[in-house]
Amino acid sequence: MIFIIELSGTIAFAISGILEARRQNMDLIGVFTLAFITALGGGTLRDILLNRHPLIWVADPSYALMIFGLSVIGAIIFRGNHFHPAERWIVIPDALGLGLFAATGTAYALNLDISVFVALLLGVITATFGGVLRDLFCAEIPSVFRRTQLYATCAFAASFAYWFIHASGGDHEISTFVSIFVGASLRLLALRFDWRLPI
């Protein structure tokens, strides 16, 4: 179950990179790079900050191969720079991935016995910096810093939920599910009702 969410979350993140690359009229190289960075950039940055090596995609080639396959298909399917229905299909897997990646990042950080606040930050970085790097590579101000519908806030809530359940005695699996539920439902509510931060 967690594996399916991780897979669909990674694919959703990669597709968001592919769509952005197409909007910028990039070729296959740009499509693949943006898909890779969006899907794996957050976890890679977390691992570099925490000095965890080898990086997951260095140790296991299936990530890079899957994203390359998706990029070839995406570069053929998605043409033009108009709004694409794929942007709607990926909303739910993207929200699930947001919660899961926040939980994963928080879990790794808590294992290192670092303080709770920093562990929550690393959860947020894991979930959101793929998208931040995607926007940077498009020479745009990262959308997560603008008044979006609570994207990073949902990652923080998911990280907090993971820590709270874990500290209350929940095991990794149950904490992860609560985290995904909190992050994804808050995100979908924020999108539905256009909630944004007041400050």
Add this chain to the structure above:
Amino acid sequence: MIFIIELSGTIAFAISGILEARRQNMDLIGVFTLAFITALGGGTLRDILLNRHPLIWVADPSYALMIFGLSVIGAIIFRGNHFHPAERWIVIPDALGLGLFAATGTAYALNLDISVFVALLLGVITATFGGVLRDLFCAEIPSVFRRTQLYATCAFAASFAYWFIHASGGDHEISTFVSIFVGASLRLLALRFDWRLPI
């Protein structure tokens, strides 16, 4: 004394990130991220380049908590995107921080027994790359690369002063004070008389 300069320098760097985030109309997430990156980005990059772990803000949560507190206050106080008097208040702590962070970076690098020129570069990176990353995250060409009033040059002078006094037999404390004095006074003179690099 050095602790007070470090604290006021870090706060000055964080405020410059907060003001920039507000000028770009970012919400609290963007304000916090930019404050964090501006205040801690230079030291973080230096530590990743030199493979020093754990990172200071991973090991000690007070940095992240202080910057989060500043960001909440800043997001409430600073509204609109006009010029703000805070830009004038931070000139002096910013100049002091510039000198101190250059000294700190140079000192770390010299401890590793690397060559002097590279150690000076790492001092400059420590002092200036927080601001460089802040500008990158705003999709702007880093202001330190334009014809500013000698910002990176002052960091280089401060790094050089640290090394020179240290190599002449001064201890860490006295070298740091000379470095702060050289960096800050050169910066304030450059701002006052609008000095810029000729090439």
Add this chain to the structure above:
Amino acid sequence: MIFIIELSGTIAFAISGILEARRQNMDLIGVFTLAFITALGGGTLRDILLNRHPLIWVADPSYALMIFGLSVIGAIIFRGNHFHPAERWIVIPDALGLGLFAATGTAYALNLDISVFVALLLGVITATFGGVLRDLFCAEIPSVFRRTQLYATCAFAASFAYWFIHASGGDHEISTFVSIFVGASLRLLALRFDWRLPI
């Protein structure tokens, strides 16, 4: 021979950074930073991703000193932001460097016993991310992601050639030469006949 190609490739990459900095009207600080990042950024990123320390330019100051010398000369010589004949002189050393750096990156990665596809990616990152970072620091979408004349594709071909010859029993030197030949000749052909990726 490989040493001469490495030297001329590094210089060509540095000059491309200097020219871009001048086009953006940067001062000596910007010129040096862009030259440094363009020449050494790809290898530095590869080493951080693979956790190889110390970084080459930290261990050996001659890289930083050479690039600093080039930057001072370049900041004096190259003025204005028009097209400059140096852009034509560097085409051939740039193409040779492209092939060599792809080979070097692939070789390092293969030594670590990681999978072939990831090793090829690291070869491409080594050869191309200096230019990607250069463009990012100019707040531009990296040119290698647009429909350029196969830049990253040539790096991939060079990396593939290195692996293929190496896996077929060729030693490091012969594999490197084939890699340079494949990368550089494909790049020069692509420039001559304006080949671009179809998707």
